[in-house]
Amino acid sequence: MNAPLDPEQARRTEELYAPLTRSLRRLVDVTIRSEAGDADVKRAHRLIDEAAELLGGRLHPEPHPVRTTTEGRFLTWGNVAIGTRNAIAPPLDLRRDETGRVTTDVALGSAYEGPAGHVHGGICALLLDHILGATAHRPGKPAVTGTLTIRYVAPTRLGPLHVEAWVDRDTESKTFACGHITDENGVVSVEAEGVFIRPKAKS
């Protein structure tokens, strides 16, 4: 692991990369939907390579960087669900209420497709794994998934979705959580149950 980042330096880096990553999400989307002419596609390809050269010219020394701040915060920039520097992440913006319920609203486009016009079942699982897991995190004690069961009760169309999760019951080391995905009209398409484990601190 590298030297921890000063929090102010971390904030500045995030401010620099977040807008670039938003542009990159748009580029991922239009790459699927484009009907541009051959010359424009080839020109776009060259620009993409040029951008990758600029960013790739100086890389973090680790192939899979783990970045922390001097305050001990783990920087989730690369997280595939919430990462501000990860163009794969929609990204999810989680809200947590005083009862521990976690919710998010997200609009998924063509880049998350499985069956024609619909969200891939595995992406539904990703959304639910992440949000159910979020109900189980405690300060300084992140939780990992033990088991996850997903029931697909109706197709999930691409477009705006609401995802929520809540704690069913809790023990010292485990959280049993439930959740679902609904469409704009509140109709449930996917339900989930999960057991999340907070690994014991090494003594």
Place this chain on the structure above:
Amino acid sequence: MNAPLDPEQARRTEELYAPLTRSLRRLVDVTIRSEAGDADVKRAHRLIDEAAELLGGRLHPEPHPVRTTTEGRFLTWGNVAIGTRNAIAPPLDLRRDETGRVTTDVALGSAYEGPAGHVHGGICALLLDHILGATAHRPGKPAVTGTLTIRYVAPTRLGPLHVEAWVDRDTESKTFACGHITDENGVVSVEAEGVFIRPKAKS
């Protein structure tokens, strides 16, 4: 839906976009790992916007394009697991043996991260949902996920992975499939069971 594409035109379009999409996957990866200076990051951002303008200038008329060929083949260009025009897709390259077993080898980098240095549990679910589902597809009868149960038995490190799935039992309309993810040494980190449904043809 738009007019179906001539197969030769579909092949040419795919040949044009597949290398661009490979470059775009590299750009997604280095955006997470870069330690480039501010000026280079800003220049890369402008190039990304320029590429998005070129590709976004002429888009498919549907927000979530469904493309077929005149031979009736559904083009999975945007599929988030296997799509050749989707930079989110690793993409998976599935092999199927004569017994119906489906396998794939894939190397996942920082863009698929959950816990530091490890694959996100939801991405493991995506890999397994897709590959288990592939055991259930029959010619002209795609299968959709009914239920999926995932057991996380050990952390899955970023890097090279092997994923496989097989049919446990089969009925006219349902396939019960099993599968797992292993590392380079054959150690299982995630196990899955799923029920996949082939919707009845509308009569």
